[in-house]
Amino acid sequence: MWSVLGAVSRAWKLPGLRQFYTGYVELIRNTPFIVQLFFVFFGLPSLGIKLNEWQAATLAMVINLGAYSTEIIRSGIEAVPKGQIEAALALAMSRSQIFFHVVLRQALMKVWPALSSQIVIVMLGSSVCSQISAEELTFGANFIQSRTFRALEVYLLAALIYFLLALVLRQVLSAFGRFVLQRRSA
Amino acid sequence: MNHFTIWDMVRNLLLAARWTVLLSLIAFGCGGVVGVGLLLMRTSKSRVLRNFTKAYIEVFQGTPLLMQLFLLFFGGALIGFDLSPWGAAAVALTLFTSAYITEIWRGSVEAVSRGQWEASSSLAMSYFQQMRYVILPQAWRIAIAPTVGFSVQVVKATAVTSIIGFVELTKAGSIISNATFSPFTVYGFVAVIYFCLCFPLSLAARKLERRMNAARTN
Numbered sequence: 001m002w003s004v005l006g007a008v009s010r011a012w013k014l015p016g017l018r019q020f021y022t023g024y025v026e027l028i029r030n031t032p033f034i035v036q037l038f039f040v041f042f043g044l045p046s047l048g049i050k051l052n053e054w055q056a057a058t059l060a061m062v063i064n065l066g067a068y069s070t071e072i073i074r075s076g077i078e079a080v081p082k083g084q085i086e087a088a089l090a091l092a093m094s095r096s097q098i099f100f101h102v103v104l105r106q107a108l109m110k111v112w113p114a115l116s117s118q119i120v121i122v123m124l125g126s127s128v129c130s131q132i133s134a135e136e137l138t139f140g141a142n143f144i145q146s147r148t149f150r151a152l153e154v155y156l157l158a159a160l161i162y163f164l165l166a167l168v169l170r171q172v173l174s175a176f177g178r179f180v181l182q183r184r185s186a
Numbered sequence: 187m188n189h190f191t192i193w194d195m196v197r198n199l200l201l202a203a204r205w206t207v208l209l210s211l212i213a214f215g216c217g218g219v220v221g222v223g224l225l226l227m228r229t230s231k232s233r234v235l236r237n238f239t240k241a242y243i244e245v246f247q248g249t250p251l252l253m254q255l256f257l258l259f260f261g262g263a264l265i266g267f268d269l270s271p272w273g274a275a276a277v278a279l280t281l282f283t284s285a286y287i288t289e290i291w292r293g294s295v296e297a298v299s300r301g302q303w304e305a306s307s308s309l310a311m312s313y314f315q316q317m318r319y320v321i322l323p324q325a326w327r328i329a330i331a332p333t334v335g336f337s338v339q340v341v342k343a344t345a346v347t348s349i350i351g352f353v354e355l356t357k358a359g360s361i362i363s364n365a366t367f368s369p370f371t372v373y374g375f376v377a378v379i380y381f382c383l384c385f386p387l388s389l390a391a392r393k394l395e396r397r398m399n400a401a402r403t404n
Binding site: 026027029030031032033034035036038039042043044045046047124125126127128130131138141142145150151152155156158159162163166167 | 244245247248249250251252253254256257260261262263264265338341342343344345346348349356359360363368369370372373374376377380381383384385388
């Protein structure tokens with residue numbers, strides 16, 4: 001997932017791929033996740049690409065998160081002051097050095113809160129993957145519900161688990177942001 | 187297997203898209219109304235009200251929309267609220283929308299500088315007068331762009347209601363693709379229609395954002 005993010009966000013800086021990524025981001029951000037998921041799972045086999053539920057779910061989530069995080073990281077990159085890049089150029093750093101050591105770090109630090117809330121949203125969105133019978137929490141809840149008919153309890157519990165997951169994930173991500181990103185910058 | 191021409195598919199999808207649009211409007215309208223109420227509570231001076239709305243927002247932002255739908259639709263029926271797919275979808279989306287929209291608006295209200303609150307309270311204005319005449323007119327300018335942006339999220343969120351059997355665009359897509367065995371084309375069209383619904387909204391949000399920013403810096 002993260003490698004995709006890195007590659008994608010970098011592409012914003014390359015003029016050739018720019019149009020392609022603009023199209024990609026606009027397309028993904030303006031269509032619902034469930035449609036993307038159905039497209040990947042039901043649609044792609046007619047092109048000869050067969051994926052099982054897990055692969056399809058993962059692919060759709062990566063594509064989805066990739067588009068949103070591209071936008072987020074791009075805004076971070078644009079927020080890095082020009083003076084930083086000029087200073088790095090003055091130190092005779094190469095383009096890739098500048099990008100990795102100067103720009104990307106600061107950009108990630110700046111957009112980390114936005115990025116982590118997007119990750120939480122994608123985690124919650126994963127509940128939709130039960131629709132192509134990927135066996136995750138919602139699928140489990142549906143299964144138990146269909147056995148016991150105790151919809152209220154089962155779904156309440158599932159919602160509670162999601163809620164706790166979201167809380168924990170948010171804490172972990174913000175801790176990661178605080179320790180890893182801050183220390184690297186120090 | 188039925189024979190569907192491309193036009194048949196598109197026509198049926200467009201017919202179903204009406205419900206997507208209508209549901210989005212309902213969710214956004216009702217969500218907005220509930221949102222205003224929550225906003226007043228969220229920014230009020232009473233700690234109980236503030237904490238209540240905070241918890242409300244946390245719960246709705248911390249659980250998937252799909253779970254909220256299931257709880258209302260399947261769970262609600264068990265304790266006596268027998269909702270149709272329509273009703274469940276509308277209620278769940280309204281609650282979902284209101285939680286997010288309240289947070290957006292709260293951000294805008296808080297972006298109005300404190301001096302404005304202090305100045306208006308020194309003029310002996312009541313809380314509602316402050317809101318009505320001083321804070322909201324300013325906050326509105328800040329809020330409009332992200333609100334339009336959020337409406338895109340609402341349109342996309344309606345797709346999830348297909349799971350509880352509400353026939354909107356996505357559900358129509360799966361029905362048609364089951365009948366025609368050509369999911370690639372059908373879901374392609376579904377995606378295109380969603381894109382046509384959402385892209386103008388995204389563009390509008392971006393344009394508004396730019397305009398409001400320009401207005402503020404000048």
